[in-house]
Amino acid sequence: xxxxxxxxxxxxxxxxxxxxxxxxxxxxxxxxxxxxxxxxxxxxxxxxxxxxxxxxxxxxxxxxxxxxxxxxxxxxxx
Amino acid sequence: xxxxxxxxxxxxxxxxxxxxxxxxxxxxxxxxxxxxxxxxxxxxxxxxxxxxxxxxxxxxxxxxxxxxxxxxxxxxxxxxxxxxxxxxxxxxxxxxxxxxxxxxxxxxxxxxxxxxxxxxxxxxxxxxxxxxxxxxxxxxxxxxxxxxxxxxxxxxxxxxxxxxxxxxxxxxxxxxxxxxxxxxxxxxxxxxxxxxxxxxxxxxxxxxxxxxxxxxxxxxxxxxxxxxxxxxxxxxxxxxxxxxxxxxxxxxxxxxxxxx
Numbered sequence: 001x002x003x004x005x006x007x008x009x010x011x012x013x014x015x016x017x018x019x020x021x022x023x024x025x026x027x028x029x030x031x032x033x034x035x036x037x038x039x040x041x042x043x044x045x046x047x048x049x050x051x052x053x054x055x056x057x058x059x060x061x062x063x064x065x066x067x068x069x070x071x072x073x074x075x076x077x078x
Numbered sequence: 079x080x081x082x083x084x085x086x087x088x089x090x091x092x093x094x095x096x097x098x099x100x101x102x103x104x105x106x107x108x109x110x111x112x113x114x115x116x117x118x119x120x121x122x123x124x125x126x127x128x129x130x131x132x133x134x135x136x137x138x139x140x141x142x143x144x145x146x147x148x149x150x151x152x153x154x155x156x157x158x159x160x161x162x163x164x165x166x167x168x169x170x171x172x173x174x175x176x177x178x179x180x181x182x183x184x185x186x187x188x189x190x191x192x193x194x195x196x197x198x199x200x201x202x203x204x205x206x207x208x209x210x211x212x213x214x215x216x217x218x219x220x221x222x223x224x225x226x227x228x229x230x231x232x233x234x235x236x237x238x239x240x241x242x243x244x245x246x247x248x249x250x251x252x253x254x255x256x257x258x259x260x261x262x263x264x265x266x267x268x269x270x271x272x273x274x275x276x277x278x279x280x281x282x283x284x285x286x287x288x289x290x291x292x293x294x295x296x297x298x299x300x301x302x303x304x305x306x307x308x309x310x311x312x313x314x315x316x317x318x319x320x321x322x323x324x325x326x327x328x329x330x331x332x333x334x335x336x337x338x
Contacts, residue, residue: 051164051165054317054321055324055328057317058264058321058325061264062263062264065264068267072271072274076094
Protein backbone atom coordinates (compact mmCIF):
# COMPACT_ATOMS: atom_id res chain seq x y z
CA UNK A 1 0.00 0.00 0.00
CA UNK A 2 1.11 3.54 -0.62
CA UNK A 3 0.19 6.88 0.85
CA UNK A 4 0.89 8.57 4.10
CA UNK A 5 -0.67 8.92 7.51
CA UNK A 6 -2.18 12.30 6.73
CA UNK A 7 -4.07 10.92 3.75
CA UNK A 8 -5.22 7.95 5.81
CA UNK A 9 -6.49 10.32 8.48
CA UNK A 10 -8.32 12.35 5.85
CA UNK A 11 -10.05 9.30 4.40
CA UNK A 12 -11.03 7.97 7.81
CA UNK A 13 -12.37 11.40 8.73
CA UNK A 14 -14.36 11.47 5.50
CA UNK A 15 -15.98 8.16 6.37
CA UNK A 16 -16.78 9.36 9.88
CA UNK A 17 -18.27 12.61 8.57
CA UNK A 18 -20.78 10.65 6.53
CA UNK A 19 -22.59 9.55 9.68
CA UNK A 20 -24.00 13.08 9.93
CA UNK A 21 -26.19 12.44 6.94
CA UNK A 22 -28.18 9.80 8.85
CA UNK A 23 -29.37 12.50 11.23
CA UNK A 24 -30.37 14.69 8.31
CA UNK A 25 -32.37 11.86 6.75
CA UNK A 26 -34.20 11.22 10.03
CA UNK A 27 -34.92 14.92 10.39
CA UNK A 28 -36.32 15.34 6.89
CA UNK A 29 -38.43 12.20 7.28
CA UNK A 30 -39.77 13.53 10.58
CA UNK A 31 -40.83 16.83 8.99
CA UNK A 32 -42.47 15.22 5.97
CA UNK A 33 -44.12 12.49 8.06
CA UNK A 34 -45.71 15.04 10.37
CA UNK A 35 -46.83 17.06 7.38
CA UNK A 36 -48.43 14.02 5.74
CA UNK A 37 -50.23 12.95 8.91
CA UNK A 38 -51.55 16.47 9.34
CA UNK A 39 -52.49 16.75 5.67
CA UNK A 40 -54.44 13.51 5.75
CA UNK A 41 -56.47 14.78 8.68
CA UNK A 42 -57.16 18.19 7.21
CA UNK A 43 -56.59 18.12 3.45
CA UNK A 44 -58.04 21.55 2.74
CA UNK A 45 -55.53 23.25 5.06
CA UNK A 46 -52.60 21.29 3.72
CA UNK A 47 -52.07 23.30 0.55
CA UNK A 48 -51.21 26.48 2.38
CA UNK A 49 -48.58 24.81 4.50
CA UNK A 50 -46.52 23.14 1.76
CA UNK A 51 -44.29 26.19 1.75
CA UNK A 52 -43.65 25.77 5.46
CA UNK A 53 -42.87 22.10 4.87
CA UNK A 54 -40.28 22.99 2.25
CA UNK A 55 -38.65 25.50 4.58
CA UNK A 56 -38.53 22.84 7.29
CA UNK A 57 -37.02 20.34 4.84
CA UNK A 58 -34.39 22.86 3.81
CA UNK A 59 -33.33 23.57 7.37
CA UNK A 60 -33.15 19.87 8.27
CA UNK A 61 -31.34 19.01 5.05
CA UNK A 62 -28.83 21.83 5.33
CA UNK A 63 -26.97 20.31 8.25
CA UNK A 64 -26.68 16.97 6.51
CA UNK A 65 -25.31 18.79 3.50
CA UNK A 66 -22.74 20.51 5.73
CA UNK A 67 -21.50 17.13 6.94
CA UNK A 68 -21.43 15.79 3.37
CA UNK A 69 -19.44 18.85 2.37
CA UNK A 70 -16.92 18.12 5.12
CA UNK A 71 -16.66 14.55 3.86
CA UNK A 72 -16.11 15.70 0.27
CA UNK A 73 -13.53 18.27 1.30
CA UNK A 74 -11.62 15.67 3.33
CA UNK A 75 -11.72 13.16 0.49
CA UNK A 76 -10.69 15.36 -2.39
CA UNK A 77 -9.35 18.62 -1.08
CA UNK A 78 -6.94 17.67 1.70
CA UNK B 79 -3.56 20.42 0.13
CA UNK B 80 -4.81 18.44 -2.82
CA UNK B 81 -2.88 18.90 -6.02
CA UNK B 82 -4.30 21.76 -8.05
CA UNK B 83 -2.87 20.17 -11.19
CA UNK B 84 -2.48 16.44 -11.12
CA UNK B 85 1.11 15.23 -11.47
CA UNK B 86 2.33 12.04 -13.01
CA UNK B 87 3.44 9.99 -10.06
CA UNK B 88 0.56 10.31 -7.66
CA UNK B 89 -0.15 7.92 -4.84
CA UNK B 90 -3.80 8.55 -4.25
CA UNK B 91 -7.05 8.80 -6.13
CA UNK B 92 -7.13 8.37 -9.88
CA UNK B 93 -10.37 10.21 -10.49
CA UNK B 94 -10.92 13.77 -9.40
CA UNK B 95 -14.59 14.65 -9.08
CA UNK B 96 -13.85 18.05 -7.58
CA UNK B 97 -12.03 19.26 -10.71
CA UNK B 98 -15.31 20.44 -12.19
CA UNK B 99 -15.47 23.20 -9.57
CA UNK B 100 -12.17 24.81 -10.50
CA UNK B 101 -12.30 28.38 -11.73
CA UNK B 102 -10.04 28.63 -14.77
CA UNK B 103 -9.35 31.61 -17.02
CA UNK B 104 -11.08 31.45 -20.40
CA UNK B 105 -8.38 33.09 -22.46
CA UNK B 106 -4.80 32.12 -21.86
CA UNK B 107 -3.50 30.37 -18.77
CA UNK B 108 -2.45 32.88 -16.18
CA UNK B 109 -3.26 33.62 -12.59
CA UNK B 110 -6.88 34.33 -11.79
CA UNK B 111 -7.13 38.00 -10.78
CA UNK B 112 -10.32 39.83 -9.98
CA UNK B 113 -10.56 41.12 -13.54
CA UNK B 114 -9.85 37.83 -15.34
CA UNK B 115 -12.58 36.48 -17.59
CA UNK B 116 -13.07 32.99 -16.20
CA UNK B 117 -15.48 30.15 -16.83
CA UNK B 118 -17.48 31.50 -13.88
CA UNK B 119 -17.87 34.82 -15.73
CA UNK B 120 -19.01 33.00 -18.85
CA UNK B 121 -21.65 30.93 -17.07
CA UNK B 122 -22.95 33.87 -15.06
CA UNK B 123 -23.26 35.82 -18.30
CA UNK B 124 -25.11 32.89 -19.85
CA UNK B 125 -27.49 32.82 -16.86
CA UNK B 126 -28.31 36.48 -17.40
CA UNK B 127 -28.81 35.84 -21.11
CA UNK B 128 -31.21 32.97 -20.43
CA UNK B 129 -33.15 35.06 -17.89
CA UNK B 130 -33.33 37.86 -20.47
CA UNK B 131 -34.65 35.45 -23.10
CA UNK B 132 -37.24 33.92 -20.79
CA UNK B 133 -38.58 37.03 -19.15
CA UNK B 134 -37.95 39.96 -21.49
CA UNK B 135 -38.16 38.35 -24.92
CA UNK B 136 -40.80 35.90 -23.78
CA UNK B 137 -43.25 38.52 -22.60
CA UNK B 138 -42.43 41.13 -25.24
CA UNK B 139 -45.70 40.61 -27.07
CA UNK B 140 -47.72 41.71 -24.02
CA UNK B 141 -50.79 39.97 -25.40
CA UNK B 142 -53.86 39.85 -23.24
CA UNK B 143 -54.19 36.15 -23.99
CA UNK B 144 -50.61 35.03 -23.40
CA UNK B 145 -48.63 33.03 -25.88
CA UNK B 146 -46.66 30.04 -24.67
CA UNK B 147 -43.46 31.94 -23.96
CA UNK B 148 -45.36 34.75 -22.28
CA UNK B 149 -47.16 32.15 -20.19
CA UNK B 150 -43.86 30.83 -18.88
CA UNK B 151 -42.72 34.30 -17.91
CA UNK B 152 -46.07 35.02 -16.27
CA UNK B 153 -45.98 31.71 -14.38
CA UNK B 154 -42.55 32.49 -12.94
CA UNK B 155 -43.60 36.04 -12.06
CA UNK B 156 -46.88 34.97 -10.48
CA UNK B 157 -45.32 32.14 -8.51
CA UNK B 158 -42.76 34.40 -6.85
CA UNK B 159 -45.20 37.30 -6.45
CA UNK B 160 -47.65 35.03 -4.62
CA UNK B 161 -44.88 33.70 -2.40
CA UNK B 162 -43.62 37.18 -1.51
CA UNK B 163 -47.12 38.41 -0.80
CA UNK B 164 -47.98 35.37 1.34
CA UNK B 165 -44.82 35.47 3.43
CA UNK B 166 -44.00 39.16 3.81
CA UNK B 167 -47.47 40.65 3.60
CA UNK B 168 -48.69 43.61 1.61
CA UNK B 169 -45.88 46.01 2.49
CA UNK B 170 -43.25 43.45 1.61
CA UNK B 171 -44.34 43.43 -2.02
CA UNK B 172 -42.25 46.57 -2.60
CA UNK B 173 -39.17 44.34 -2.33
CA UNK B 174 -40.48 41.86 -4.90
CA UNK B 175 -37.96 42.86 -7.64
CA UNK B 176 -35.05 41.91 -5.39
CA UNK B 177 -36.54 38.54 -4.46
CA UNK B 178 -37.39 37.87 -8.11
CA UNK B 179 -33.84 38.70 -9.18
CA UNK B 180 -32.40 36.38 -6.54
CA UNK B 181 -34.76 33.54 -7.41
CA UNK B 182 -34.36 33.79 -11.20
CA UNK B 183 -30.57 34.02 -11.04
CA UNK B 184 -30.25 31.06 -8.68
CA UNK B 185 -32.70 28.82 -10.50
CA UNK B 186 -31.25 29.55 -13.94
CA UNK B 187 -27.65 29.20 -12.71
CA UNK B 188 -28.55 25.88 -11.05
CA UNK B 189 -30.31 24.53 -14.13
CA UNK B 190 -27.54 25.66 -16.50
CA UNK B 191 -25.05 23.84 -14.30
CA UNK B 192 -26.88 20.60 -15.03
CA UNK B 193 -25.92 20.71 -18.70
CA UNK B 194 -23.02 18.35 -19.48
CA UNK B 195 -19.60 20.00 -19.25
CA UNK B 196 -21.15 23.05 -17.62
CA UNK B 197 -19.91 24.97 -14.63
CA UNK B 198 -22.29 25.65 -11.74
CA UNK B 199 -21.61 29.15 -10.52
CA UNK B 200 -23.82 28.78 -7.45
CA UNK B 201 -21.74 25.86 -6.21
CA UNK B 202 -19.06 28.30 -5.10
CA UNK B 203 -19.21 29.85 -1.65
CA UNK B 204 -17.86 33.04 -3.23
CA UNK B 205 -21.09 33.49 -5.20
CA UNK B 206 -23.61 32.37 -2.60
CA UNK B 207 -21.89 34.15 0.29
CA UNK B 208 -22.11 37.47 -1.56
CA UNK B 209 -25.83 36.92 -2.15
CA UNK B 210 -26.46 35.85 1.45
CA UNK B 211 -24.37 38.73 2.81
CA UNK B 212 -26.29 41.18 0.64
CA UNK B 213 -29.58 39.79 1.96
CA UNK B 214 -28.34 39.98 5.56
CA UNK B 215 -27.08 43.55 5.24
CA UNK B 216 -30.18 44.70 3.35
CA UNK B 217 -32.53 43.13 5.89
CA UNK B 218 -30.64 44.54 8.90
CA UNK B 219 -30.40 48.05 7.45
CA UNK B 220 -34.07 47.88 6.46
CA UNK B 221 -35.03 46.75 9.94
CA UNK B 222 -33.28 49.71 11.55
CA UNK B 223 -34.56 52.19 8.99
CA UNK B 224 -38.18 51.07 9.27
CA UNK B 225 -38.34 50.45 13.02
CA UNK B 226 -35.50 52.45 14.56
CA UNK B 227 -34.22 50.77 17.68
CA UNK B 228 -37.53 48.95 17.97
CA UNK B 229 -35.97 46.50 15.52
CA UNK B 230 -34.10 45.01 18.48
CA UNK B 231 -37.43 43.65 19.72
CA UNK B 232 -36.94 40.86 17.21
CA UNK B 233 -34.59 39.32 19.78
CA UNK B 234 -36.92 39.76 22.74
CA UNK B 235 -39.44 36.93 22.72
CA UNK B 236 -42.41 38.38 24.59
CA UNK B 237 -44.27 35.07 24.48
CA UNK B 238 -41.67 33.34 26.68
CA UNK B 239 -41.49 33.44 30.50
CA UNK B 240 -39.65 36.50 31.80
CA UNK B 241 -36.80 34.57 33.40
CA UNK B 242 -35.97 32.87 30.11
CA UNK B 243 -35.98 36.01 27.98
CA UNK B 244 -32.33 37.10 28.47
CA UNK B 245 -31.01 33.64 27.62
CA UNK B 246 -33.36 33.41 24.66
CA UNK B 247 -32.25 36.88 23.54
CA UNK B 248 -28.62 35.72 23.53
CA UNK B 249 -29.54 32.61 21.54
CA UNK B 250 -31.58 34.72 19.14
CA UNK B 251 -28.69 37.13 18.55
CA UNK B 252 -26.32 34.26 17.82
CA UNK B 253 -28.77 32.60 15.46
CA UNK B 254 -29.38 35.94 13.73
CA UNK B 255 -25.71 36.24 12.90
CA UNK B 256 -25.50 32.60 11.81
CA UNK B 257 -28.25 33.26 9.24
CA UNK B 258 -26.00 34.38 6.35
CA UNK B 259 -23.66 31.46 7.05
CA UNK B 260 -26.36 28.83 6.77
CA UNK B 261 -28.12 30.70 3.96
CA UNK B 262 -25.02 30.62 1.78
CA UNK B 263 -23.65 27.19 2.69
CA UNK B 264 -27.04 25.55 2.12
CA UNK B 265 -27.12 26.56 -1.53
CA UNK B 266 -23.41 26.07 -2.23
CA UNK B 267 -23.25 22.76 -0.40
CA UNK B 268 -26.33 21.35 -2.13
CA UNK B 269 -25.01 22.26 -5.55
CA UNK B 270 -21.47 21.05 -4.91
CA UNK B 271 -22.61 17.83 -3.27
CA UNK B 272 -25.04 16.94 -6.05
CA UNK B 273 -22.58 17.53 -8.85
CA UNK B 274 -19.75 15.74 -7.04
CA UNK B 275 -21.99 12.70 -6.52
CA UNK B 276 -22.82 12.63 -10.24
CA UNK B 277 -19.12 12.80 -11.03
CA UNK B 278 -18.31 9.99 -8.58
CA UNK B 279 -20.88 7.71 -10.19
CA UNK B 280 -19.61 8.74 -13.58
CA UNK B 281 -16.16 7.51 -12.61
CA UNK B 282 -17.58 3.98 -12.39
CA UNK B 283 -19.44 4.17 -15.69
CA UNK B 284 -16.58 3.35 -18.11
CA UNK B 285 -15.61 0.24 -16.14
CA UNK B 286 -16.87 -2.04 -18.96
CA UNK B 287 -14.06 -0.72 -21.12
CA UNK B 288 -11.43 -1.79 -18.61
CA UNK B 289 -12.61 -5.16 -17.34
CA UNK B 290 -15.49 -6.74 -19.22
CA UNK B 291 -16.32 -9.16 -16.42
CA UNK B 292 -17.37 -6.90 -13.60
CA UNK B 293 -17.90 -4.02 -16.01
CA UNK B 294 -21.05 -5.57 -17.49
CA UNK B 295 -22.65 -5.37 -14.05
CA UNK B 296 -21.25 -2.08 -12.81
CA UNK B 297 -21.65 0.05 -15.95
CA UNK B 298 -25.45 -0.25 -16.41
CA UNK B 299 -25.97 0.19 -12.66
CA UNK B 300 -23.84 3.29 -12.55
CA UNK B 301 -25.59 4.78 -15.59
CA UNK B 302 -28.93 4.15 -13.85
CA UNK B 303 -27.53 5.77 -10.71
CA UNK B 304 -26.35 8.80 -12.67
CA UNK B 305 -29.82 9.17 -14.19
CA UNK B 306 -31.53 8.91 -10.80
CA UNK B 307 -29.18 11.39 -9.14
CA UNK B 308 -29.58 13.71 -12.14
CA UNK B 309 -33.37 13.68 -11.68
CA UNK B 310 -32.88 14.40 -7.99
CA UNK B 311 -30.54 17.26 -8.88
CA UNK B 312 -33.14 18.84 -11.16
CA UNK B 313 -35.59 18.79 -8.25
CA UNK B 314 -32.99 20.01 -5.76
CA UNK B 315 -31.93 22.88 -8.07
CA UNK B 316 -35.44 24.24 -8.13
CA UNK B 317 -36.13 23.59 -4.46
CA UNK B 318 -32.89 25.25 -3.32
CA UNK B 319 -33.63 28.36 -5.35
CA UNK B 320 -37.16 28.44 -3.89
CA UNK B 321 -35.81 27.93 -0.36
CA UNK B 322 -33.25 30.73 -0.80
CA UNK B 323 -35.99 33.08 -1.95
CA UNK B 324 -38.51 32.10 0.69
CA UNK B 325 -35.97 32.39 3.50
CA UNK B 326 -35.08 35.86 2.21
CA UNK B 327 -38.81 36.67 2.45
CA UNK B 328 -38.95 35.30 6.02
CA UNK B 329 -35.96 37.44 7.08
CA UNK B 330 -37.55 40.42 5.35
CA UNK B 331 -40.78 39.86 7.24
CA UNK B 332 -38.83 39.76 10.50
CA UNK B 333 -37.26 43.09 9.59
CA UNK B 334 -40.52 44.76 8.58
CA UNK B 335 -42.58 43.39 11.50
CA UNK B 336 -40.19 42.62 14.34
CA UNK B 337 -42.82 42.14 17.04
CA UNK B 338 -43.26 38.47 17.85
